Amino acid sequence: MKPAPFRYERPETLDRALAALAAEPGAKVLAGGQSLIPLMSMRLSSVPLLIDINGLSDLAHITVDETGVRFGAIVRHSDLLEHGGAREVQPLIAAALAHVAHPTIRNRGTTVGSIVHADASGEMPMILCLTGGSLTVASTQGRREIAATDLFIGPLETSLEAEEIAVEAFMPALAAGSGIAYDEIARRHGDYALCGVGAVVTLDEQGRVTHARTGYVSVSETPVIVDVTECFDEGQVDERSLTAAGELALGQLDPETDIHGTSDYRAQLARSLTARVLRTAHEDARARGAQKVSA
């Protein structure tokens, strides 16, 4: 359980980090290391050069405005989770982060790192998709923004090029009239979810559902977002619409059997959690609407 030998650099500027990465195909970037270091220790990943970006203080920012939340590549899960402004503007972030591993891991692990690790059992890749977010990546050639929908192309695989470093993620603000929920079932709180589901529900001024979408963790190879608006054609959240939403979502999921649970069990979790989070997100939207009226 010791990593194989590697060379190590800890650049003090992003430009130096990008130059080091461009010069060494196969080098890996170390931020929090809570996924990378176990992979290296188990010798599942062999790294010629490790580029430690923890010295890049330019990537430690959390910026919140009315458009949404931006956070840099070395922002720890715990710092983002505790950020009051981020919680207010896009509450899905904190709702899901509370389920990311254990507090001790969140103290070191980074949210951007978790996103580019692209594990379909990770909460934050799905949340980036569900919020309609994006990732800014940089290389010696310049910067580009990748929409969440174009980012995840396979298990542990993103559309980043080998010489690119993810520098910042953006998650748009929760739209007016909307509510959110996230819930998951794991064998032990903090363990990988057997299934996790997030939801955003938007209501019109009469309280009718105008838009509803759900996002899934651990029941597909990449994060899956399902627009379930059509199930609420009468604008009501009831047993019929919630059941229909679960069935619609299952059609787009591929729950697999593994040591932790069978395919059927995961499908059942996806069904029940879909109904549960849609109901909660609906209540949340009403509560937020009421709060706004009274304010």
Next chain:
Amino acid sequence: MSMTDPISEETHPVRLRVNGISYDIDIPPRRLLSDALRHDIGLTGTHVGCEHGVCGACTILVDGKPTRACLMFAIGAQDVEITTVEGLTRQDGTLAPVQQAFKDCHGLQCGFCTPGFLTTIAAGISDNPDPDQEQAREMIAGNLCRCTGYQNIVASVLRAAELQREEDAS
């Protein structure tokens, strides 16, 4: 390379701040912080269990926050203040509230997992001086123990918080 050749690796001078003392060591980049603490510095209070971040035995405090020592490289830990279980004991050798609480409540049997629990709980009761049962369970959810069945450890969390509050009040 034959089996008898010594493995040679490039090493780097690294300075770590542990329990308020600076240590200068010469290590390869792949040295895990847990191994640097135990083998290079000689502080064997930090225990190494699973070595991939699951068991929590190697938990130390990094700038006061619980962190897995097996999920950091020592070379990347030069700008932080590290506290190990040795650093919890007071200067005069008396036990810290969390250590006293484990003694009072039989919070350990074999003791292998204990250092990770002690550091985690020391930081936990500093954040939340009056945890309830549920919060005590959540505090230690990232640490595994195969002896006690956890009941006594939860009792230890509550007792540690109580001792700390008494101390802070006096």
